Amino acid sequence: MKKKIQFSLLYRDMWQSSGKFQPRKDQLERIAPVIIDMGCFARVETNGGAFEQVNLLAGENPNDAVRAFCKPFNEVGIKTHMLDRGLNALRMYTVPDDVRQLMYKVKHAQGVDITRIFCGLNDVRNIIPSIKWAAEAGMTPQATLCITNSPVHTVEYYCDIADKVIAAGAKEVCLKDMAGIGQPAMLGQLTKAIKDKHPDIIIEYHGHSGPGLSMASILEVCKNGADIIDTAMEPLSWGKVHPDIISVQSMLKNEGFDVPEINMNAYMKARSLTQEFIDEWLGYFINPQNKVMSSLLLGCGLPGGMMGSMMADLGGIRSTINNIRKKKGEEELSMDDMLVKLFDEVAYVWPRVGYPPLVTPFSQYVKNIALMNLLTLEQGKGRFVMMDDAMWGMILGKSGKIPGTIDPELVELAKAQGREFTDADPHTLIPNNLDEFKKEMDENGWDYGKDDEELFELAMHPEQYRNYKSGQAKKNFLADLQKAKDAKLGSQLTPEQLSAFKHAKADAVVAPVRGQVFWEFNGEGECAPSVEPYIGKEYKEGDVFCYIQAPWGEFVEVPAAMGGKLVEIGAKQGSKINKGDVVAYIERAHE
Known part of the structure; x- marks a missing residue:
């Protein structure tokens, strides 16, 4: 009887391994049904790792995104999974126990089925508590072996860790070959050793394609008992990311494994949508070198x-x-x-x-x-x-x-x-601190959110969440996006061409009188300084754009032309300007 192999689509990691940001909620809602239509994925990686943090940095609510992305998969029985950094949970530094426990309750309520728990040091003390908390919350805990290639990282070393996490309650084991440097022969031996001792444990292989060993590694682990293979899809497969589902499916099918067929019409639609997301904004934060493999x-x-x-x-x-x-x-x-x-x-x-x-x-x-x-x-x-x-x-x-x-x-x-x-x-070594964040939420009049998900976001990403709530994150993001667009254009055009391109769809807002420019008078709060607006701010036709104090003392209102999005500022708060000078450019909303 042919060995059955299932596939997982790493829709989160595809983006993280390529660039800085993740798709917005509305984009995830568009891609999910198409992924389902592909018909070949038993699992989809929906969130975890940097997903929540970069949503906040973009001024978006990650809780809304996770719920919206998981829902269609939950409805058709496709398992959703997340990346969990163990002691560090979803961030780059340590997280208290009470916040880690809350994470599993929140993520399970949001529709995440499986949590892939890893410790960068393979220290089971950082993994075992999460196995317990995840199971208590109703999630499937998948313990992870971080694969590397050194004199101490032997098959015996990894088998010892596998024994401990399985004894602690892990239902699955992931071989996380995060750099793609695990040697195929060793990975095959490790898979066989774990399966021989724990035949009912599900083994999932996760490999990156950067150094070029990943396809050989996939074949070896499958020949030795692996159950699930992580894959990517164009236009974000290969390079330093992950092997493409088409190549993996073809290789395993021709080797005699029982693998699902791919609906190629749906694949091409998902490919096109993902490219659309790249072209719209995500591509401005993708390093082209991440598309290049390197031995x-x-x-x-x-x-x-x-x-x-x-x-x-x-x-x-x-x-x-x-x-x-x-x-x-x-x-x-x-x-x-x-x-x-x-x-x-x-x-x-x-x-x-x-x-x-x-x-x-x-x-x-x-x-x-x-x-x-x-x-x-x-x-x-x-x-x-x-x-x-x-x-x-x-x-x-x-x-x-x-x-x-x-x-x-x-x-x-x-x-x-x-x-x-x-x-x-x-x-x-890390004291619990959830009560401190509850106090902050109460003092600010912030709602804890459904299933305490907003409280969790503050406790997990304090600085980023505060900036999200204040609106500063969205301002910063829009400014960064405009800079990234300018930088990309600037690498291809002369300064004169760049200026012409930027202003081609924009109206110049000119000063009707000579005087001093005032964008605002009180700032956005009692203690906030008065500053010019952020790039990307939207205006309606007839809105007051700024004020100019004329030499005779009158404050002259300057209207926002026909409305639209602010793309460039020519005069800072308090600066002097002559009649006819350009104050700023607004990209027209009607085009």
């Missing part, structure tokens, strides 16, 4: 999803290093030179900090230590002299037990700086 990733072990930010960081450090080299009369380094140096330095640092799996946030910590080492070595100061508390926290054990051994040099350096190592259970 160089095998050497450093860093996840493909962080290559964009790494290259930006490397460019900044390169400039500083080349200034130092120039003063010393040495030849400047190219970006290729710097990249090789960084990969070599990561290879030097990684074993010395105990081989933490290179997944969020530890991949960032290791990369940043290596990056700072390149700078301080060039300065003649040696290594490990520019490390912040987060980096040290990883080394000292505050985030969990490091898999390997910390280098004696770092042990001595910690002692010299008065830092102490700990083997305490990480979650016991």
Whole structure:
């Protein structure tokens, strides 16, 4: 009898591995029925990880988005799943127990079936409490093994972790090959070892395509008993993201596995919709390099999803290093030179900090230590002299037990700086604080939301939620979007062409008199300064756009032309302006 393989569509991770933002609620509502029509997915990754945070950053409500996206899948029996960072829950730093417990109640109520719980250090103490809380809330807890390739990350090492999380109540195990550097043969051996001992446990494989091993890995895990394979789809498959469902389905079908057929008409429609979302706004925050595979990733072990930010960081450090080299009369380094140096330095640092799996946030910590080492070595100061508390926290054990051994040099350096190592259970170091956020909600008159989901968002993402509630997040986002659009245009056009393009569909609002520009008088609150409006603000025909105080003292109202969206400001709050000067440009709403 043919072995049956199911597929999951990583609609959240496709976006996170490509760029900064996630689709809006209205876009998710449009794509969900088409994903269902494809007929090949038993599961869809709907949320988790950075999903909620970037919704808030875009001025959107993530709770509305999760509920709306999950609902159609719930109705047809497609399982929904989320990414859960264990001790860090949905963010990049530690979360108290009471907030983590609330998360599972909220997400289950919103329609999320499965939570994929991982710890970047594979410390079961960060996973087991979440297994218990998720099960109590009615969710299926899927425990995760973060796959990497080092002398300590053996089949036996991973099997020991699998035994512990299964004993704690995990119904499923995910092999999370987040950098795509897991060796196919080892992954096959690991899958077989877990299945031989725990035949009823569901195994799901998650691999990234960056270094080029993922298709071989998928074949190996399927031959050895894996049940579910994570996939992506065009236009966000391949590169440093995930293999495409079409290729995975074809390979497994021809190998003799029982796999579902793909409705290609629906696939093409979903592909077209996703491209539409990219073209509308999401593409302005996608790094083109994330569409490029690179075997160089095998050497450093860093996840493909962080290559964009790494290259930006490397460019900044390169400039500083080349200034130092120039003063010393040495030849400047190219970006290729710097990249090789960084990969070599990561290879030097990684074993010395105990081989933490290179997944969020530890991949960032290791990369940043290596990056700072390149700078301080060039300065003649040696290594490990520019490390912040987060980096040290990883080394000292505050985030969990490091898999390997910390280098004696770092042990001595910690002692010299008065830092102490700990083997305490990480979650016991974090006091509960949900009551503080309840108090804040009460004082502001904010509703806790359905199933306490708004309280949860504040407790999970305090700064981002406050900015969302005040409206500042939406203002910041629209300004960032306009900058991104300008930057993209600016890379293709001369300044004159850029200006002409931006203003082609816009009306110039001109000053009717000479004087001083006032956009507002009291700001948006008692203590808020008076400033110019944010880019993207909408005006109706006849709205007051701004005021100009004429030389004789009169405040002259300037109307918002025919209305529309503010795209450029030519005069700051309080600035002097002549009659006929352009105050701003408004993109017409009627076009």
